[in-house]
Amino acid sequence: MKTVKSINPYFFFLLLMLGSFNLLNGQQNVPAKVFGQDKVLLKYPWAGGMNSIQFGAVDVNRDGIKDLVAFDRNGNRMMCFVNSGVYNQVDYVFAPQYVKLIPDISDWAIFADYDMDGRTDIFAYSPDWAGIQVYKNVSESTLKFKRVVYPYLKSFQENMYINLLVTEADYPAIADLDYDGDLDILSFWGYGSFVNYHKNLSMEKYGTPDSLDYALEEYCWGRIAESDESNAIYLDTCFTNYQPVARSQKKERHTGSTFLMIDLNRDSVLDLLLGDVDYPSLFALYNAGTRQEAFITSFDTSYPAGNKPIGLYSMPVAAYIDVNNDFVKDMLVSPFDPTPEKSQNKHSVWLYMNTGANDHPFFIRKTKSFLQSQMIDRGAGAYPVLYDWNGDGLDDLFVGDYGFYQYSYYDDFKRLYSVHTSKIAWYQNTGTAQQPAFTLMDDDVGDLFEKGYLGLIPAFADLDGDGDVDMLAGYEAGKLILATNDGNNNLIFETDHYADIDVGDFSAPQLFDLDDDGAKDLIIGEKRGTLYYYHNEGTTGNPVFTLMNDSLGEVNVTDYALSYTGYSTPWFFRVGNGPVQLVVGSEQGKIFHYTNIDGNLNGKFTLTDSLDELLDTTGVSWDRGMRTAAVIGDINHNGQAEMIVGNYSGGLEYFNGNAEVSPGITKHHTNINPLYIFPNPVKDRAVLSFNSDNQNVHLSIFTVEGNLVLSKTIQLNVAGRYRLNITWLPNGLYVVKITTPSAVYTGKMAVVR
Template sequence: MKKSYLLFYLLSIISLVQAQSVKLSYYNQIPILNKNGTDTLQYPFTGGLNAAQFSAIDLDGDGIKDLFVFDRAGNKILTFLFKNGKYIYTPKYESMFPELNSWVLLRDYNCDGKMDIFTEVDHNAQPDKSKFIYSGGIRVIQNVSTKAGEFKWLQTQNQLYDTGSQTEPPVNISLASTDLPAIEDIDNDGDMDLLIMPLAKNVITYYQNLSKEKGYNCDSLIYVFRDECWGYIYYKVVKNEFALNDMSPCSRNYFNKTMHNGTTLCLYDKDNDGDKDLLYGDVSYNSLLLLENGKSINKKNLDSIISQDTIFPRNTKAAVIEFPAAYMLDVDGDTKKDMLITTNMDGSAKNKDNISFYKNTGTATVPAFQYQRNNFLIEEMIDLGGGSFPTFVDIDSDGDVDLVVSTQGEFTQTSNSNDYLVLYKNTGTPTKPVYQLSDTNFLSINNSTQKILRIMPSFGDLTGDGKPDLLIGDLNGKMHFYQNISNGLNINYIKLSGDYFGMYGGTSAAPQLVDLNKDGKLDIVMGRKNGTLAYFENNGTITAPNFSTTPTIDSIGKFTVAESVLSGGVPYYFDGYSMPYVCDLDKDGRYEVLVGSEQGRIFLYNNFEANPNRKCAEIDKIFTDDPSAAAANLKFGTRASVTTADINKDGKFEIIIGNQRGGLRVYQAQISGVISGVKLQQVAEPTFVIYPNPAKELLTIKGDYNLNGMKYTIVNLIGEVIGNGEFTSYLNELNVSDLLPGLYIISASNINGQKLNARFLIR
């Protein structure tokens, strides 16, 4: 008996002697319910939306336009298929697009039926890598795909130029990275022209594409500076309006006036008169201007704005949002272009329920827009506003894993200075979890007189009573300790310290409670702004922890997640904002650490331990949005954070990722490996759960079906049988007060030979 249980334990947890591979695939099989429990979110794990930009594209080659979304916040791409009148989030297409920055508009510039990319210049993509582009501009990437549902790209130009001068070299067409240009066929000749508001000017400039005029059909980008003051108007910044009916604004000294510093432009023909009217958004205001083009009645056939509407759209609910941007595309499948309005601001703007859908109730040629709702797409996803930092914990001690997320919330309500916690309770079973929004201000932390900025939570039993306590790191590097004094299902925490042991975790401290040195006591691994990790060893006891004010190891693992770009040949490092989660991801008995970062990547390092001299190796390219495809170096959005748990007890870790957009993404681990040439089968987790774990006196065993009649045995780590018995019901309670502190294995079997196994810790 001893040998058989020892063999079972060794096959379950011993280290692998040969290399293992880690692949984390997008996972969307976890139901999320709203607070009333009446609605299941269709695509909860998209990661949220803050400053989205929209373009239509046929992603799967079925002839139906799908939806490409680019979020300026974190430079994140999201892809949605349009099927049976609904959008289906399909992330496998996202990694098929190149890395893009600041803004993206998809346009078919060469008339081949495939959408190409117009976007911000790649600032570090020069032939001479020692040079760095500081000024903004426009990059064009051609769609050269040959197979439906798969994308290949060819960068046509990293910088668009004005080629109109016969004597001077081409001049860069400058565009601030904060702006959104209009890329449309303005002169109705079949090629893509360009409207921008130049840097430090208050007039709109028109660049004409001469591809057709020069006999190249529409497959070239030959831009010529055509009109410095398109429409014969100039912008009056202090009033959010344009001066009209001035045929020569550029002849005067308007460039000495107050200038704009952020613009969005959207062209469409509102009245089917053959000229393009303009929707204008400014960074300083929260409403769009509609500028009517009178080119069709102008004697010289020139674009000239003849009227403006400062309330748009009229006769319905007008859009009111900071730095507004409009997008014209058919989003409901009726072949008529609708309108989406949202913010173009990454930061100080409304970042929740901020995408307004206006249905075109008119015709394809003379549109009429009617407001529908302000949560387009967002209504089917978890989106808490600004910043999300998830962690798993059995908050109500019922044996299944709940989800707690810290957030900065909706900016117009919190101004990023009133963070709080949100609780999603697991209302399903241990093997079939269902998460329901339970509390939008969990523990009422933001009601305190002392607000906590940048809440970074971690749960763990620091008092030895079997209940998960709460440790919070903050923006200023302090630790806040909340003791769990709950009684059964009644959740109750009390704050005991706002400066726990006087510890300084570094700016934007992100603690994780974990027994790193495996002495039975919870230590702290700390993420921070500089991108490294610090280790604070627990020098106390299980019931009375003790931490030093300074790290035991200041840079454990000897790595940083701070990334860099070249500037003049010299690397410039961004802030790292490391956010760690230590776990045994491949179940080989040794710790790995997943680390979120400022630039949106999740890094994985192996052999992570409390050793001041060990330098951890990075395991690269572990995530994939398509389970059938190879893993890639994906980005999840600014300030990516990470946590893991086996939430459905199938033996595979789920990895949940937060980011600055306020949403979540979930991936599932696929681990493969060998021991001495023999293929390793992952040992399945039990279909019953035990709690509390760690335990002290009483241990409850709960199954997702009746355990009555199943015989169980408890063994220690050396295979000795410590106790045995028989379950009598669905819910069973065992007295374990006589067991010494340590790790134990409980196994059970029924008359059909089905075997269940689980581990528990006695403290």
């Protein structure tokens, strides 16, 4: 009998990886690692932070397993996390590549399968219409949505089909209330405190659930009313002569509520979890009626009762999703309040694991920082600055913020106020020149937290001529804080009105030699969206700042169609020895890029759309959320530009492009081509082949984690091939990259022995 040699099962794994591993835009884009203050590696450091999250279960990678999508209404940011699908494990991988496949959402979204085809659809707020638009999931092999209802979903009421009214301040319930197989809708009445029940008639009329045919079934669902002035609930209350004030017209309280329907007690009718604006709790309203006629007879004001109840400012919204693949849905809770300054931020995503059943849950709080504990999350706002603080030749990362939530209180008119306090973090670059890694070393640089400032944004230079680095920091009052270095890299607070500089509100300083005279000048962004330019008439060590212009370059990042404020955050930079360029963050989230700066400080800078070209990225939206800030530098010392962007959700995003740079010249490799590797998998030697006229090219090999294992110049033979000896490489999957003056070639290589 013929002997068959056994095959290493690792071979099959690598074959699978070769088929499924995807290089975004044909590049190896693995950002720097980040470690917390406990030196533990963060799993999602560059996910961008979380503040006010609405969750949904969507199969984003089409593998048959429901993944997690997270929508942050602070900046209308969408995030995707791919679920490993392992039973009884909470295990997700951050997957930003799927975000572009999801429609742009504003204010709120509910993820629900309305046509019962197994694919999660999206009900979303329709801006300017106070209604609901609907996106149908039409995915096959790739995630895809099609808008099927716009500008708003209609409901038959008062003998006509009219807008099913839902404002941006309310989060409706979309569930099969009568158990007939289609999705009904609960929402607050636009002119009062009653809950409207809009019945879906799809099954009754057509025998299928996909028609979205609604009619107002009950104007006072559950026979309950909510107080106009508080979160009080009145039972068995459906007055016919009630004359309430319209929700949109109430002056004393900002109205708004959140709904989630769950069968809380296994009686086969859905109960209601209700959140209310300006309050931290969810009320559990128990339905003792029938599927056809709800009747709320009791409620719990502290849910889940006796088991670390929800206390989350402000206006908690809940999602019912199985996060650990045990086939039992868990509860995720986060703030919904449309006023971001009122809400919890650093610990704003609460996970309650369900140890009961789907129709009789028993919730145990697992964490107050689900997912966000594995991110850089600086509360509200994140303002990054790159500076080599310890003089080791590596850029460290400093992050200012708007503030961390401290506590909330009510005034005499029951209006909610929340207190936030800002601080500055220092992440030391503990990696190498080619492989940066950031470790949180100081959570409160200069001990400014105790002073109670808002909106701290740092800038660094030797400001007193003693040879060490001092700090300026902008803040809410529009002035500047000075903290000097004591010689041991301890920053000592000196003043919060440095040089009597005042730009109005929310000063955002940068120290940069703008006119190339050897002395660092001072540029300050501010709330109105413009830039102040103070020329340094002295030296860097003994500065004398003189105001030259309060509208430098005619930069103004305010979007007057939406706001009268801009919150400009400037970052001037040079790529190599090239010309000065500028990126500016803004209130509405867009990152603005300007050129034509050198020799033009009295003129108008040129606004460009060339950030993709600069960073060698493709198809990236530079609208990154809300109140953004950006820095650009050669963080990994590869001669290429990288960018870090902060946003109001307290997090950072890292854009590691492929724009190779020579001194004074930016070379943009817009041509990304396949590299042919054979045999593949390979044991000892592989042949690299590609179409190029260049014989001397650069070879790089990376692990799939992004670690560089080989970097050298190689010479091709006349056929454009190179024979690569990889006997020294351990088994594994690698990314091989060839760089020429005009193009980049990439391929995947499996080493199997």
